[in-house]
Amino acid sequence: MSSINQSRRRLFSRKKAQAIHLPWVDPNIEFTDLCTRCNKCIETCETQILIKGDGGFPEVDFSIDECTFCQKCIQVCAEPLFDLSTLQAWKAKAKILDTCMAHQGIWCQSCKDACDSRAISFSLAIGQAPLPNIDIEACTGCGACVSPCPSNAIRIQETESTS
Ligand code: SF4
Ligand code: SF4
Ligand code: SF4
Structure with missing residues (x-):
């Protein structure tokens, strides 16, 4: 099981450096290990900027619209992916x-x-x-x-x- 996680990590590590998955993702977690690809955030986003990216994981696509930082995607997500202690959603x-x-x-x-x-x-x-x-x-x-x-x-x- 852990080898599967390792290979998933390797597979998506290069993309992870470029893609923004969601706002306020905890920098200390591996997003692709915890996200279940349930699509709830994609369905909920008020500006519809979340798309299915590489591997089926959600990604922000700013060519569609802006992030309003409404946090609706975070509220609908059941997984421990986020750190809301920072003022800014991402660097x-x-x-x-x-x-x-x-x-x-x-x-x-x-x-x-x-x-x-x-x-x-x-x-x-x-x-x-x-x-x-x-x-x-x-x-x-x-x-x-x-x-x-x-x-x-x-x-x-x-x-x-x-x-
Ligand atoms: S709602 Fe959470 S678990 Fe579901 S696809 Fe979005 S980030 Fe992943
Ligand atoms: S914070 Fe709001 S606008 Fe930004 S990605 Fe989440 S649901 Fe969409
Ligand atoms: S705050 Fe930054 S990303 Fe947002 S519109 Fe202004 S320059 Fe662009």
């Missing part, structure tokens, strides 16, 4: 890629308009389109800026990661 924050249209000289501020936390500002420069900046402290990682971006240039990822 992931918004990162803007070079494919952002502003880097091509095109004026666009769709992400800023979507950010209720006012974490996105634009720096003005003479003769070029304003470029977006993320205030990492203000960013909650909600993902509201992701789907409005016309060039799919925003990722929600761990801040330690640089790519």
Whole structure:
């Protein structure tokens, strides 16, 4: 039985580094060992951002919509997967890629308009389109800026990661 768990862990460890399963997942547990893939969180999510990801485990898909941090997914889950002692749901924050249209000289501020936390500002420069900046402290990682971006240039990822 434990060898099955070990192989499951190996199988999903690479994906785990990238995928956000749910908000407030306890960093000290192995999500894929405890989640039963019952789908209740997916059915409950008010913005329907939870999808069946690799191995049938739930994953957040910010291309659909944002996380409102309503915690309905947590309330419906029967497994001990969560640590609600932290203020923030996850360490992931918004990162803007070079494919952002502003880097091509095109004026666009769709992400800023979507950010209720006012974490996105634009720096003005003479003769070029304003470029977006993320205030990492203000960013909650909600993902509201992701789907409005016309060039799919925003990722929600761990801040330690640089790519
Ligand atoms: S409700 Fe809990 S156990 Fe069920 S799929 Fe979601 S996270 Fe996994
Ligand atoms: S906290 Fe709410 S919006 Fe976010 S994933 Fe859970 S159910 Fe969906
Ligand atoms: S993830 Fe949310 S808080 Fe962060 S920049 Fe995008 S909209 Fe703003």
